[in-house]
Amino acid sequence: MKKMILSGVTALALLTGGVIGSGSIGSSVEAAQATLKFKDVPSTHWAAAAINSAVEQGFFQGYADGTFKPSSPVTKAEMASILGRLTDQPNAAIQETNTFTDVPEWAKSGVSAAIAKGFISPANYNRKLDAKASLTRGEMATWLAQGLTVVDSDFKQALSDVTNTVIPAKEYFTGKLASNQKNAVAVALGTGLMSVANDKNFGTDRTTTRAEVAVLIARYASVAKTKPAEFQGLNELRAVGLTGTNINIIAPKYQVFPERRLPKSYDYSRVTDDFSMIRNEELVTVTNYADLRLKNWIVVNPYVKFNERSIYYPVFVDEKDQLIRGAYYSFVEFDINIKDSMNQLQGGSLINSATINPLRSPNSEAVFAYNVPRISELLGARGIFNVKNPVYWAEGLLHFDKELDPDVLLVLKNGTIYGVTANH
Structure with missing residues (x-):
């Protein structure tokens, strides 16, 4: 032109x-x-x-x-x-x-x-x-x-x-x-x-x-x-708009979970690496304190520079932030429906995952500057949630090292299984 x-x-x-x-x-x-x-x-x-x-x-x-x-x-x-x-x-x-x-x-x-x-x-x-x-x-x-x-x-x-x-x-x-x-x-x-x-x-x-x-x-x-x-x-x-996550762009090595690594009780025909299939749907939780949905999942590679960075890097990550053993940041927007009452630790027990982790929110200067909703804003006395339907962003780690649990395995109440892992 x-x-x-x-x-x-x-x-x-x-x-x-x-x-x-x-x-x-x-x-x-x-x-x-x-x-x-x-x-x-x-x-x-x-x-x-x-x-x-x-x-x-x-x-x-x-x-x-x-x-x-x-x-x-x-x-x-x-x-x-x-x-x-x-x-x-x-x-x-x-x-x-x-x-x-x-x-x-x-x-x-x-x-x-x-x-x-x-x-x-x-x-x-x-x-x-x-x-x-x-x-x-x-x-x-x-x-x-x-x-x-x-x-x-x-x-x-x-x-x-x-x-x-x-x-x-x-x-x-x-x-x-x-x-x-x-x-x-x-x-x-x-x-x-x-x-x-x-x-x-x-x-x-x-x-x-x-x-x-x-x-x-x-x-x-x-x-x-x-x-x-x-x-x-x-x-x-566009990816986040259509599917709820940018993982396929930022971490393309993460691919669908291999059938050989799943328990035989799992119906592999229900396994998907399409996050849109589980976005805003109820997940099976480890504990029964609340119903839980995932609205969005943002992955950030902190090791690349400037124009190669995720567009979400400046929202969640400070320049001084450091990680170990090649992990990426994982930021998840949770939508939780509390059944009775629940404190922060009990919220963290809903899912046992280092990547999809509802226990803690990011504490970067960037997050405060962008006013990203955090868990601490929703807690009252003794760390108990003061709202029944908290929606906030939490921080986890997306690992590539096999010794640090790189698997992301989520099961919906309707039987759909979202399973991805680092393809080495």
Whole structure:
């Protein structure tokens, strides 16, 4: 795919502290000044390179006073005008009509073009775009994710696959991530289009700035020419959405339990390595204090670096964390129905597994930063659960060493057996 650039006529309608014709954000500088550095964008600015590139490509101009105003918000009309001019973005197969009644005259053609290219769906609005309002990050994620579905139909499938996934953002764990933006946020994070802030929030309600847009223009062009399957993070999010676990991506050596190693009393035809078969289903427990279900199971390999890491690494693991003998981290979201009362130790006795272990939650700084629900938040006096239906994340170890019990064997009350072990 060629670099996404503006069409030749766009020079008359560029963002110049907004879009020319908006009359709302300051005057433009001469085209010759476009490549000059801005006095409010030092070389150390996190988006300096992207800003200069966006200016050189004609997406932005600076202000007459020599500034760029990188922290200034971008309106919906302005962003739509930029997206509408991405010349290598194909048109959507099904064309929607621009039915918005509140778009200023200068932005009408740009908004219509953004609709034609699939970024904006008028069907999601009630005839009003609120065009002059600042674009939020949540809506930005939605627009960009929708644009990707036009580029490659597998992005459309990915957008569906992540419906039930675990989102590596604080809002997900606090229940503040709007359901109508969740899938788009997942795709934006999984492709690296967007990221969480220092406070670990995605910031769906935060406004999008000129600096962020400059960065996103380049990132979108890069993501759009990459196959969805090439993004490990997106693959994990899709796997967790569809099956409840990322084990097949992070620990592919774990495969279905061999028949020869199971007791003859087991019906091997009921054995599976498909976690979706046991996700949210009642498990057979060792003790009878509670009924137990597994909602999600996240595996993290702590030994790889940076871009090879699980997308969930920063949610659960600190850089300083160390393991022994090649073990991976195992993080399980438990859904427990307590029959009478139960303390923490009794909860740990429900399943006898070093990997699927309900006894203790992770204590990493990351877990606290992301506000991941932990067992200690659900305990009262003498370690007794103070709720009947606790849902929390616990930490175990996924071993590869045969001497340290690498088997994961779970039996459902309906007879289905989930059995995997490290294939040496």
